[in-house]
Amino acid sequence: MSDSSRYYESSFKKCVIDFYLRNQPNLSFRSVANHFRIPGDHATVKRWYDRYNGNLSSLQHHHRSERAPILNKKQINKFITMVIRSHNRLSSSINYTKLVKSVREKTNTNLSLRTIQRYGNKNGIKCKKNIKRSHKELGELACDETATLRLKLQRVSNKKIIFLDETHQNQRSGTNNFSSFRRNAICCCY
Known part of the structure; x- marks a missing residue:
């Protein structure tokens, strides 16, 4: 087997087939594959034997085309x-x-x-499964979002009182929607 590829040289294949032909009544394809330590087992040796027509070129590796694409x-x-x-x-x-x-x-x-x-x-897209969060984890994430929003709003101005309407919750997930906080933040000047 050549180092540059995973395919056997055609001369090696011919040697294997000659060994099989010399000992044909006594040996099977499986025993020949075991003797030469061919990883493809008996199917590989049989395929070489079926392809061999007495000519060394019939044992050379031919590049096979890939699967034809359905979409371009x-x-x-x-x-x-x-x-x-x-x-x-x-x-x-x-x-x-x-x-x-x-x-x-x-x-x-x-x-x-x-x-x-x-x-x-x-195209470099990997199949990933979403991480399912428990109700408790979702609540903790919502609290963190609320805290970061409050910190951002504290830096707006010292002369404004900001009320957060936290009653608008996303009923499906049970979490406070960060964008709804922004919409429902009411600023009052004093």
Whole structure:
């Protein structure tokens, strides 16, 4: 096996096949693979034997083409990569099954969920699961947000009294929405 690649040299393959042909009635492909310590086991030796036609060039490695892409690079960038990155910028989770449906509609192709994940992975997008927070953790985060807002508002002016309306809570998550604090902060001059 050459150091520069993971493929065996064609001369080595011919040597293995010659060894098999000399001892054919007594040896199986599996025993030949074990004798030469070929990691692909008997299937690799059988594939070499089937391909061999007496000519050394038939055993040379031929570069195989990759899987044909279903979408071109522009479509992948527009319909998959940009959508996922925009959701990441907004810190919102993305539902890949909805993304699959929208990509199928826009491109008129039959893509699988795994294909979309593979395209995203090739473009540097990693599948991450959101961390689910408990109700207690969400409450602590809301308290921290309130405290940082109060500190920011303290620095506004010494001549203003600022009232925070903390009754507007996001009922779904149970947390105070930081942006609603900004909207509901009432400044009064005295």
